[in-house]
Amino acid sequence: xxxxxxxxxxxxxxxxxxxxxxxxxxxxxxxxxxxxxxxxxxxxxxxxxxxxxxxxxxxxxxxxxxxxxxxxxxxxxxxxxxxxxxxxxxxxxxxxxxxxxxxxxxxxxxxxxxxxxxxxxxxxxxxxxxxxxxxxxxxxxxxxxxxxxxx
Amino acid sequence: xxxxxxxxxxxxxxxxxxxxxxxxxxxxxxxxxxxxxxxxxxxxxxxxxxxxxxxxxxxxxxxxxxxxxxxxxxxxxxxxxxxxxxxxxxxxxxxxxxxxxxxxxxxxxxxxxxxxxxxxxxxxxxxxxxxxxxxxxxxxxxxxxxxxxxxxxxxxxxxxxxxxxxxxxxxxxxxxx
Numbered sequence: 001x002x003x004x005x006x007x008x009x010x011x012x013x014x015x016x017x018x019x020x021x022x023x024x025x026x027x028x029x030x031x032x033x034x035x036x037x038x039x040x041x042x043x044x045x046x047x048x049x050x051x052x053x054x055x056x057x058x059x060x061x062x063x064x065x066x067x068x069x070x071x072x073x074x075x076x077x078x079x080x081x082x083x084x085x086x087x088x089x090x091x092x093x094x095x096x097x098x099x100x101x102x103x104x105x106x107x108x109x110x111x112x113x114x115x116x117x118x119x120x121x122x123x124x125x126x127x128x129x130x131x132x133x134x135x136x137x138x139x140x141x142x143x144x145x146x147x148x149x150x151x
Numbered sequence: 152x153x154x155x156x157x158x159x160x161x162x163x164x165x166x167x168x169x170x171x172x173x174x175x176x177x178x179x180x181x182x183x184x185x186x187x188x189x190x191x192x193x194x195x196x197x198x199x200x201x202x203x204x205x206x207x208x209x210x211x212x213x214x215x216x217x218x219x220x221x222x223x224x225x226x227x228x229x230x231x232x233x234x235x236x237x238x239x240x241x242x243x244x245x246x247x248x249x250x251x252x253x254x255x256x257x258x259x260x261x262x263x264x265x266x267x268x269x270x271x272x273x274x275x276x277x278x279x280x281x282x283x284x285x286x287x288x289x290x291x292x293x294x295x296x297x298x299x300x301x302x303x304x305x306x307x308x309x310x311x312x313x314x315x316x317x318x319x320x321x322x323x324x325x326x327x328x
Contacts, residue, residue: 068252068277068278068279093186093283093284094185095184095285097182125157
């Protein structure tokens with residue numbers, strides 16, 4: 001019985017996710033003159049933040065400003081600007097905030113390093129716990145078999 | 152006791168990091184302009200009530216001026232309009248209006264009904280100039296010095312206090328040349 005419920009739940013979840021992914025693709029309608037430019041355009045509009053609705057990229061946002069910024073990206077690509085130049089021109093007008101991926105600079109280094117430090121801490125803690133348990137099993141099996149503290 | 156020491160330390164460190172993050176997170180209403188200290192972007196835009204004529208940034212050089220970004224579709228612009236009218240009465244700084252992505256007729260009607268605080272209004276119909284100014288929502292108001300550099304940007308409705316504190320205070324002492 002429970003597998004049926006689980007399958008039904010998965011089906012509902014799947015259709016919801018599909019709906020979300022379809023709706024998020026709806027605004028990105030600009031087409032570029034050739035596939036190579038299209039690829040760069042698609043990548044760039046997904047890494048620039050919509051400044052009016054800060055947790056969406058300009059590719060995912062229907063607001064007018066995002067539309068204007070997509071037009072700006074499109075025009076700069078056609079004008080022969082490199083991806084780096086386009087990013088730079090966006091930062092010059094809107095600041096670093098507009099990039100979803102912050103640049104690696106002394107002031108932003110911790111943003112990049114902190115997750116790896118935390119991962120390292122997590123691994124060390126996990127190793128310690130595993131070793132402790134292993135030594136408990138090796139030392140005295142009764143400790144594992146009963147939860148009662150020794151008196 | 153000591154087995155709680157390390158988790159507690161980690162918890163406190165995380166709480167500290169998150170606290171700093173929340174306190175310093177970019178506030179939408181106070182985000183600094185990326186243009187501060189830089190020269191205004193070049194523009195040449197049609198004058199709203201005289202579309203045959205264009206206004207350029209070089210024509211405004213030589214004395215400080217204020218750029219106010221607005222539109223008839225913007226509710227907060229209606230809120231700040233009486234303040235702009237008061238500012239215009241002081242007659243100390245020219246107010247240049249940037250009518251952002253708007254219908255010319257609607258904008259002219261707005262100025263006729265509510266009064267016109269601007270020395271001149273230019274029509275940025277497709278929003279290209281606003282992008283170059285790093286505008287992300289109306290109203291926004293910029294203080295531009297005599298050398299054509301952006302000195303301050305206020306996001307949101309103008310108030311008498313902001314005008315006094317951030318705009319009038321940036322005027323050179325002894326008034327204008």
